Amino acid sequence: xxxxxxxxxxxxxxxxxxxxxxxxxxxxxxxxxxxxxxxxxxxxxxxxxxxxxxxxxxxxxxxxxxxxxxxxxxxxxxxxxxxxxxxxxxxxxxxxxxxxxxxxxxxxxxxxxxxxxxxxxxxxxxxxxxxxxxxxxxxxxxxxxxxxxxxxxxxxxxxxxxxxxxxxxxxxxxxxxxxxxxxxxxxxxxxxxxxxxxxxxxxxxxxxxxxxxxxxxxxxxxxxxxxxxxxxxxxxxxxxxxxxxxxxxxxxxxxxxxxxxxxxxxxxxxxxxxxxxxxxxxxxxxxxxxxxxxxxxxxxxxxxxxxxxxxxxxxxxxxxxxxxxxxxxxxxxxxxxxxxxxxxxxxxxxxxxxxxxxxxxxxxxxxxxxxxxxxxxxxxxxxxxxxxxxxxxxxxxxxxxxxxxxxxxxxxxxxxxxxx
Amino acid sequence: xxxxxxxxxxxxxxxxxxxxxxxxxxxxxxxxxxxxxxxxxxxxxxxxxxxxxxxxxxxxxxxxxxxxxxxxxxxxxxxxxxxxxxxxxxxxxxxxxxxxxxxxxxxxxxxxxxxxxxxxxxxxxxxxxxxxxxxxxxxxxxxxxxxxxxxxxxxxxxxxxxxxxxxxxxxxxxxxxxxxxxxxxxxxxxxxxxxxxxxxxxxxxxxx
Numbered sequence: 001x002x003x004x005x006x007x008x009x010x011x012x013x014x015x016x017x018x019x020x021x022x023x024x025x026x027x028x029x030x031x032x033x034x035x036x037x038x039x040x041x042x043x044x045x046x047x048x049x050x051x052x053x054x055x056x057x058x059x060x061x062x063x064x065x066x067x068x069x070x071x072x073x074x075x076x077x078x079x080x081x082x083x084x085x086x087x088x089x090x091x092x093x094x095x096x097x098x099x100x101x102x103x104x105x106x107x108x109x110x111x112x113x114x115x116x117x118x119x120x121x122x123x124x125x126x127x128x129x130x131x132x133x134x135x136x137x138x139x140x141x142x143x144x145x146x147x148x149x150x151x152x153x154x155x156x157x158x159x160x161x162x163x164x165x166x167x168x169x170x171x172x173x174x175x176x177x178x179x180x181x182x183x184x185x186x187x188x189x190x191x192x193x194x195x196x197x198x199x200x201x202x203x204x205x206x207x208x209x210x211x212x213x214x215x216x217x218x219x220x221x222x223x224x225x226x227x228x229x230x231x232x233x234x235x236x237x238x239x240x241x242x243x244x245x246x247x248x249x250x251x252x253x254x255x256x257x258x259x260x261x262x263x264x265x266x267x268x269x270x271x272x273x274x275x276x277x278x279x280x281x282x283x284x285x286x287x288x289x290x291x292x293x294x295x296x297x298x299x300x301x302x303x304x305x306x307x308x309x310x311x312x313x314x315x316x317x318x319x320x321x322x323x324x325x326x327x328x329x330x331x332x333x334x335x336x337x338x339x340x341x342x343x344x345x346x347x348x349x350x351x352x353x354x355x356x357x358x359x360x361x362x363x364x365x366x367x368x369x370x371x372x373x374x375x376x377x378x379x380x381x382x383x384x385x386x387x388x389x390x391x392x393x394x395x396x397x398x399x400x401x402x403x404x405x406x407x408x409x410x411x412x413x414x415x416x417x418x419x420x
Numbered sequence: 421x422x423x424x425x426x427x428x429x430x431x432x433x434x435x436x437x438x439x440x441x442x443x444x445x446x447x448x449x450x451x452x453x454x455x456x457x458x459x460x461x462x463x464x465x466x467x468x469x470x471x472x473x474x475x476x477x478x479x480x481x482x483x484x485x486x487x488x489x490x491x492x493x494x495x496x497x498x499x500x501x502x503x504x505x506x507x508x509x510x511x512x513x514x515x516x517x518x519x520x521x522x523x524x525x526x527x528x529x530x531x532x533x534x535x536x537x538x539x540x541x542x543x544x545x546x547x548x549x550x551x552x553x554x555x556x557x558x559x560x561x562x563x564x565x566x567x568x569x570x571x572x573x574x575x576x577x578x579x580x581x582x583x584x585x586x587x588x589x590x591x592x593x594x595x596x597x598x599x600x601x602x603x604x605x606x607x608x609x610x611x612x613x614x615x616x617x618x619x620x621x622x623x624x625x626x627x628x
Contacts, residue, residue, distance in 0.1 A: 132606045162503040164597060192609045236606065254603045259482020260500070261602055 001097050001286075004123040005075035008116050010099055013074050015056040021046040026274045027055030027245050035083040049081035053096050054245070054268065054283055061102050062277035070103025070279060077288070091289065098265070098285030102272065105280030107216050110249045110267060111223035117253065117263060117284050118229045125295055128256035130232050131263065132192070134239025135217060136246045138201065141209035142185060146177075158189060158240035181206055189238025195221060197235040213248075220249060245271040251284050255294035262290040303415030305331045307408075313420040323405045330414070422465045422604075422611050425484035427472035427493070430575075431510035431596050435488050438509055442618040465615075476501065476599070485604035486615065491594040492573060496536050502605045504616050505598040516541075516589040517580050518562045518569030524588050527568035531561030538571040541591060559583050 037049040050056050053076055077097040101109045121129055143151045157166035184204035191200050202214045224230045241250050245268040253263025265284025272279045309317035321333035412418045426435055436446050458467040468484055475489035476499030490510055516524055531552040532538045542549045552567050561567040
């Protein structure tokens, strides 16, 4: 995934595991503040384990990289720490892989982030996923005309995804709000969909700023279509993420195979100003553990091939191992095979994973004391024994050796064992 | 296909009724049946019959796309799900109950099936109490002196009255809610919305 990020021109950064608590607090919602793991440094200042990466990256971007030309493209893969909320079934340690595009305020930047994330998820083999797109500007615009107390209650209900509380709150305002506002507010969090959702959004946008949010959505969808990924997004007008710093488009990603969201992001134009350097910014992270869960069994890459050597064949086995790794196969080379898999007396057998194939590779060397390598596999008729001198040195020509390695790859299925 | 987790027990009959009225009939012997999974191939839905306290977990993890469960359980479990609809069924009062004339401001031990709600309530009162977490027949606790009072759901108040106990404070009412898994709410929006709309019309009709 990081490779995909880097191919898009993003620069990988690392930030310290600890930050000053006050630094982290700039990007936090109140509830999360309570979930920080805090400790004191030697001077008695409060520091905390980073609970997320956007704020640390913003700090680095505004201080260390102030001299560089904008926009900055930054990516990372890092562990983050947050105490249990009691609400989501979150583990304390979460690996976040993310991208931040700093210094570009247009919808094109948001589109790039989404297209890049879609590319990253596809690169690791995830096929069934989608991003829901909200817009904090739209929600804030509609709420801006409301009394502060009401605004807070509605916002809290949206963050909690509690439409019952949201409706109940509005029902209490029947007297105080114009009927058309009320109707718009009621329908707003339920609107989800594609281009049609933008039209619906326009029809309920009774505040000028909300129309501008609709324009941004429109431009974003057009840009995503140019990226060729318009099918992986839909709008959700009620999407309200619980980070205070989001100001524009918000992103939440879901995989069909997992009940919980896998990706979070959005535009946070005001956060960098808190570190003394005004710049627009947008970004998105995936929770790596959740992506792995969504991928299921297939996520662990190729199974490992295991190659065992005897007293005289170590040199050959190690050379074969090196060659196989150069060809990007995963191979472990070790001494005597475990008793159960390829017993000391048995002819080294290939136990292909699930293939049921059993092909003798190299003959055992120990009991008989001989140093010959019998070729029981028809596929290996080039005579691997010719590749060993009496002292175990590999004497084969490069061509023969490469052919042997090819044969071994063919015979030795991923996950299988081969003794020599 | 939508998978819907239904809470067995108290609200199951009312749930079955509201589903039937919304055009999703479920077998009449739902309550007695030992079956845990029921499929309705015609309407492309599948029902899971789960213990009420487990419904939020089924929905949160996406084993079920939707769930119908009491607000009391939802609050207690704090599951990360979308709460879409108040179905207006299974309405109960959540109360502090105990011997008549008990001073709620002075209690020290409270027995309940709802430790989270109870702790929150007494914390708002500024009281530090010991919560005794029980699973059923909570009324027993004040009778034998295990607790000073209880926090429990009351439908008619008969159990309380028959044991000489009474309501001390009304904390609020709870009702059954329709909840949705976060992934399903977004990725199966069409199916979910159709189901919600069918139930909303029914629930609205019941309320008016």
